[in-house]
Amino acid sequence: MKRSKPSCSSRPSTPINNSSSNENSEDCIKTKKKYYQTYNRRWEEEADLRGWLKSSEKGSYFAYCHPCNVNINIKGGKLQLRRHAERVKHKQACRSKLKQKSLIDMIPTTGLETQLKNSELILSAFVVEHNLPIRRRKNRPLIYILVNLLFFTLPV
Incomplete structure (x- = not known):
């Protein structure tokens, strides 16, 4: 008679040796599900993100920097936005945006x-x-x- 292995959704089934149940439980280690950060409109009101951050047309996992004209991948969280804000290119783009006059x-x-x-x-x-x-x-x-x-x- 064949013994069946406990089902695991994270690993494909493999043939089982005649071993103890302790080894079977070690084979069935589930991986932690990854959760990605989606865009949050409240970020636009924060002092360091105000004025340049907008939601992206690319999807909910992206934010749009208006002065730099780039989409930022935010799956890693708000840290990605803070890193972008610290870059020299972003700071120069923000300074030039402030100096620019409108047509009116x-x-x-x-x-x-x-x-x-x-x-x-x-x-x-x-x-x-x-x-x-x-x-x-x-x-x-x-x-x-x-x-x-x-x-x-x-x-x-």
Whole structure:
């Protein structure tokens, strides 16, 4: 009669010698299951990670560094993020991001120009929202009428 070996999910079954049950239990050592760290949104609020850390489109086991434009594998945990933050390339990228001006800041505007831009945006949004044609069948285009309406309603 054959004796069967206790089942182990971690090791393939092998033929059994006529040995004691103690050896069988040693053969059946289960390996510890690995748990990988997934991205946590609370990390974005921490002081040393704030401003540059975002979730990655690559998956839940990755984080995205906005200044460096790289995906960071975080299966090992938050330590990977801290290591990335200590690198010279990351520090240089963060410094250059702070010095960089946005497009809005580069264009000097006065109060009147700001009001004009706001009114143009309101007008454009109104036309798009109501699906209005830019030209009407009569002589005057609808845009002309709306611009005159906004012009007379602007505060002076």
